[in-house]
Amino acid sequence: MPGAEVAQARRGRSSLRQEVADEIKRHMLAHRMRPGDLLPTESELCATLGASRSSVREAVKSLAALDIVEVRHGHGTYVGGLGLSALAESVTFRGLLSPDDDFRAYADLVDVRELFERGNADGIVAALTPAHLDALDDLVTEMARHPAGGEGFTAADRAFHTLLVEPLGNDLISQLTQAFWDSYATVGPHLDLVTPGDERQTLAAHHRAVVDAARSGDASAFAAAIGAHYAPVRGRVAAARGATGRP
Amino acid sequence: MPGAEVAQARRGRSSLRQEVADEIKRHMLAHRMRPGDLLPTESELCATLGASRSSVREAVKSLAALDIVEVRHGHGTYVGGLGLSALAESVTFRGLLSPDDDFRAYADLVDVRELFERGNADGIVAALTPAHLDALDDLVTEMARHPAGGEGFTAADRAFHTLLVEPLGNDLISQLTQAFWDSYATVGPHLDLVTPGDERQTLAAHHRAVVDAARSGDASAFAAAIGAHYAPVRGRVAAARGATGRP
DNA sequence: TAATATTTGTACGTATGTATG
DNA sequence: TCATACATACGTACAAATATT
Numbered sequence: 238m239p240g241a242e243v244a245q246a247r248r249g250r251s252s253l254r255q256e257v258a259d260e261i262k263r264h265m266l267a268h269r270m271r272p273g274d275l276l277p278t279e280s281e282l283c284a285t286l287g288a289s290r291s292s293v294r295e296a297v298k299s300l301a302a303l304d305i306v307e308v309r310h311g312h313g314t315y316v317g318g319l320g321l322s323a324l325a326e327s328v329t330f331r332g333l334l335s336p337d338d339d340f341r342a343y344a345d346l347v348d349v350r351e352l353f354e355r356g357n358a359d360g361i362v363a364a365l366t367p368a369h370l371d372a373l374d375d376l377v378t379e380m381a382r383h384p385a386g387g388e389g390f391t392a393a394d395r396a397f398h399t400l401l402v403e404p405l406g407n408d409l410i411s412q413l414t415q416a417f418w419d420s421y422a423t424v425g426p427h428l429d430l431v432t433p434g435d436e437r438q439t440l441a442a443h444h445r446a447v448v449d450a451a452r453s454g455d456a457s458a459f460a461a462a463i464g465a466h467y468a469p470v471r472g473r474v475a476a477a478r479g480a481t482g483r484p
Numbered sequence: 485m486p487g488a489e490v491a492q493a494r495r496g497r498s499s500l501r502q503e504v505a506d507e508i509k510r511h512m513l514a515h516r517m518r519p520g521d522l523l524p525t526e527s528e529l530c531a532t533l534g535a536s537r538s539s540v541r542e543a544v545k546s547l548a549a550l551d552i553v554e555v556r557h558g559h560g561t562y563v564g565g566l567g568l569s570a571l572a573e574s575v576t577f578r579g580l581l582s583p584d585d586d587f588r589a590y591a592d593l594v595d596v597r598e599l600f601e602r603g604n605a606d607g608i609v610a611a612l613t614p615a616h617l618d619a620l621d622d623l624v625t626e627m628a629r630h631p632a633g634g635e636g637f638t639a640a641d642r643a644f645h646t647l648l649v650e651p652l653g654n655d656l657i658s659q660l661t662q663a664f665w666d667s668y669a670t671v672g673p674h675l676d677l678v679t680p681g682d683e684r685q686t687l688a689a690h691h692r693a694v695v696d697a698a699r700s701g702d703a704s705a706f707a708a709a710i711g712a713h714y715a716p717v718r719g720r721v722a723a724a725r726g727a728t729g730r731p
Numbered sequence: 732t733a734a735t736a737t738t739t740g741t742a743c744g745t746a747t748g749t750a751t752g
Numbered sequence: 753t754c755a756t757a758c759a760t761a762c763g764t765a766c767a768a769a770t771a772t773t
Contacts, residue, residue: 252557253761254545266580278738289762291538294739298501298542299549303574310499310739311769319578324571327550328656331566333513345656352657356603409575409592410599500741525758536742541759557759558749 257288257296265316276306276314325416332424340474343424350417351467357405358460364404365451373400373448377441385437391422397444430473504535504543512563523553523561572663579671587721590671597664598714604652605707611651612698620647620695624688632684644691677720
């Protein structure tokens with residue numbers, strides 16, 4: 238017998254697992270729970286929802302993949318951080334799975350990353366504080382001290398782009414920026430893109446130009462500097478497209 | 485005994501379920517599979533990966549939540565569409581779970597939606613064909629024929645914003661636009677936002693202004709029209725913020 | 732330090748629902 | 753209608769991790 242409570246509300250509808258997942262979300266909303274709050278144990282969910290442990294576990298696992306819940310072994314199940322790690326994973330996999338379609342997924346990624354910074358030029362330049370600018374400068378120095386593509390450079394680059402949009406105060410944009418940076422950094426190395434040595438040398442300089450433009454308060458100059466930062470990547474993609482066949 | 489192949493590569497690392505999920509993704513990449521391709525059956529995965537049915541099923545369920553695989557009952561498991569339904573669900577839930585923090589999640593959503601259209605004004609105006617413009621006009625007519633908030637209006641609105649970014653040829657932007665529209669449309673009704681009757685009347689007119697500006701080829705006018713389209717929503721959020729306490 | 736209770740992780744067997752031929 | 757292949761669901765048992773005592 239497939240339980241009672243949920244099963245009853247499941248006549249001709251979707252799978253029991255989906256119903257259980259929806260019920261768990263409803264529970265979180267009804268109790269106005271916050272990230273980090275403790276959810277009922279699996280056994281309790283089984284009893285409450287009238288489903289077997291397998292079904293409950295599978296439902297919980299799909300919610301965990303979306304960062305809606307977080308499961309800690311031997312501890313319990315908690316409300317998740319609701320971050321966009323799921324997005325990053327999905328977009329990354331998309332890029333890895335179709336590397337031969339003219340690098341389209343990768344190029345799309347670059348466009349979106351640029352949009353977040355260039356399209357918010359006014360807001361970013363207006364909201365950046367001297368403290369922000371100094372921190373950005375330090376990160377550029379950090380980049381210049383490490384070889385491009387290395388550990389230190391990569392970490393500084395991620396922090397740079399995160400900090401750049403942070404003053405906007407838009408949490409969604411901040412998380413999207415990080416998710417897309419992660420995808421970009423993961424997909425890139427799997428592509429056959431040729432990065433000339435002299436281009437590696439100018440990477441830190443491009444970032445420095447962005448900070449300088451921001452410090453000057455000139456939104457147009459800032460937008461142009463952002464454009465110059467992303468232009469080389471587009472050039473590499475175009476070069477690879479030309480090389481691999483497409484006329 | 486916890487199998488052999490995967491379990492061996494799992495000394496001191498993460499859970500078996502995670503290993504199985506990674507292995508499935510590796511399999512998809514190694515075989516250069518495409519959305520719609522058939523994956524091995526659960527039994528085969530159990531045998532190949534040396535894991536039990538439970539572990540394999542839970543792993544598959546987390547991949548299904550990310551639209552990386554798609555499971556069809558009685559049919560088999562296929563490579564998923566790699567869409568951003570996961571993003572929409574996560575963002576929507578985030579908005580629903582924290583409706584009392586000054587509508588921040590909702591306001592963030594509006595900002596991002598506007599960014600996709602306003603920030604791409606140049607590209608959109610340049611790429612829109614006469615056929616696109618006519619289709620957009622038809623959708624506006626459709627909106628004007630239906631009451632705001634109704635079924636017909638909502639469908640036309642979604643199609644409008646989808647079509648608006650479509651000529652950019654950026655699949656990622658198109659999918660993000662749709663995902664955020666879905667979140668916006670789902671979260672909005674749960675918030676106590678007051679929409680004056682006269683504002684409902686002007687909704688179609690705002691969309692018409694966007695199309696007219698695009699037809700004129702003036703990117704600045706287009707950007708301004710997009711701004712006018714989203715401004716009322718910001719007004720409602722600001723009004724609600726003022727009403728519920730925050731000075 | 733060690734024993735114990737709680738909770739999630741893994742495994743296996745069985746029965747049922749669903750689509751194809 | 754029947755047979756086959758597949759996913760769905762249930763129940764039980766034990767392993768592993770994390771506390772508390």
